[in-house]
Amino acid sequence: MDRAAVLPALAEVFREHGYEGASLSLISKATGLGKGSLYHVFPGGKAEMAACVLDEIDSWFETNVYAPLREGEPPGRAVSDMFEAVAGYFRSGRRVCLVGVLALGTGRDHFAEAVRSYFARWVAALAEALRRSGHGDMASAALAEETVAQIQGAIVLARALDEPEVFARALATLRARIAAATG
Amino acid sequence: MDRAAVLPALAEVFREHGYEGASLSLISKATGLGKGSLYHVFPGGKAEMAACVLDEIDSWFETNVYAPLREGEPPGRAVSDMFEAVAGYFRSGRRVCLVGVLALGTGRDHFAEAVRSYFARWVAALAEALRRSGHGDMASAALAEETVAQIQGAIVLARALDEPEVFARALATLRARIAAATG
DNA sequence: ATGTCTTTGTACCGATCGGTACAAACCCAC
DNA sequence: GTGGGTTTGTACCGATCGGTACAAAGACAT
Numbered sequence: 001m002d003r004a005a006v007l008p009a010l011a012e013v014f015r016e017h018g019y020e021g022a023s024l025s026l027i028s029k030a031t032g033l034g035k036g037s038l039y040h041v042f043p044g045g046k047a048e049m050a051a052c053v054l055d056e057i058d059s060w061f062e063t064n065v066y067a068p069l070r071e072g073e074p075p076g077r078a079v080s081d082m083f084e085a086v087a088g089y090f091r092s093g094r095r096v097c098l099v100g101v102l103a104l105g106t107g108r109d110h111f112a113e114a115v116r117s118y119f120a121r122w123v124a125a126l127a128e129a130l131r132r133s134g135h136g137d138m139a140s141a142a143l144a145e146e147t148v149a150q151i152q153g154a155i156v157l158a159r160a161l162d163e164p165e166v167f168a169r170a171l172a173t174l175r176a177r178i179a180a181a182t183g
Numbered sequence: 184m185d186r187a188a189v190l191p192a193l194a195e196v197f198r199e200h201g202y203e204g205a206s207l208s209l210i211s212k213a214t215g216l217g218k219g220s221l222y223h224v225f226p227g228g229k230a231e232m233a234a235c236v237l238d239e240i241d242s243w244f245e246t247n248v249y250a251p252l253r254e255g256e257p258p259g260r261a262v263s264d265m266f267e268a269v270a271g272y273f274r275s276g277r278r279v280c281l282v283g284v285l286a287l288g289t290g291r292d293h294f295a296e297a298v299r300s301y302f303a304r305w306v307a308a309l310a311e312a313l314r315r316s317g318h319g320d321m322a323s324a325a326l327a328e329e330t331v332a333q334i335q336g337a338i339v340l341a342r343a344l345d346e347p348e349v350f351a352r353a354l355a356t357l358r359a360r361i362a363a364a365t366g
Numbered sequence: 367a368t369g370t371c372t373t374t375g376t377a378c379c380g381a382t383c384g385g386t387a388c389a390a391a392c393c394c395a396c
Numbered sequence: 397g398t399g400g401g402t403t404t405g406t407a408c409c410g411a412t413c414g415g416t417a418c419a420a421a422g423a424c425a426t
Contacts, residue, residue, distance in 0.1 A: 018288040070271040103343035153336025160286035
């Protein structure tokens, strides 16, 4: 059993229960692995599991979101693709953002740098795409920051109200706003 | 020692560590009360403490945010006051929203209704203020939902990037957007 | 000063936490 | 089949969890 095979289940546990709430017994149940196996695969224990999950999230976003935003042509299409990728990743508002959970809550000390980098690179990549589609530097940065924040907020609100449509509506509004600013 | 005296410290512990992360030893240290006193004041234990904190937050927002939004005159001024109250409450982005933390993370089952109500009433009150200042019903609801989501997202982003200014910028942008839509 | 009632600290409970030790089970080249 | 290395389950560790019991300490009217 290798890391890649357990990472999805592992990520889901951290997402649903946070870092502290994700007990080894929950993790064991979710992955189907006993403690022996878990500590064989992740000698560093829970901290290494979380770091590994964060790492995979990071590289997924790098590949499927950040890089296309930075380099995709045309940039308007790259932005549109981002919304689609994000909608899929967050299951249209039914899935929570683990990085957001870590940012708000627990273990902010351990993972501060990973959390910071995730959001900083998202905002930077989106700003770059906006800049490439003709916006000024400052407007691009502001719109990018606003967009990422709104996505995160929509996840919170959708989860709180138990209404995933809130998330879908937010994405639609953001698409329209960016299109209006660009077109 | 009564409830009101310990609620602020109590709220801060839950904010910073989440529900599961807020251990009784942390709570005891933060409030200066031993277990005996804590269970004397809150016979229901941790769950009652959290419920009590949520209750106080709820009534603070009802008094300082929701009611003014619903009834304040003129409505444009009520909206502006909301931004000021919110900026103060969240310490300009340095303080996290406990209800948002609970929504994303832990104990979502115990407090689901309180969390839902907090956000639903916020959105409804803001929508009412917008409606009173001349917007259509649907536009008001959409703008209100978008605004509350953006506030929450800005908190996440400001905390993640360790840049409180992100929160201030978001509030400024929202003010401008609402002013533009109204004026 | 006394007695009563409230408030507090502390010792303790079983359960569970994250983590370790280690032996049985498994795999596979030979 | 046999031996050696890997993978796994399980028993166990000290620490801490949320919660309870209860007696000492404090407050206050008489």
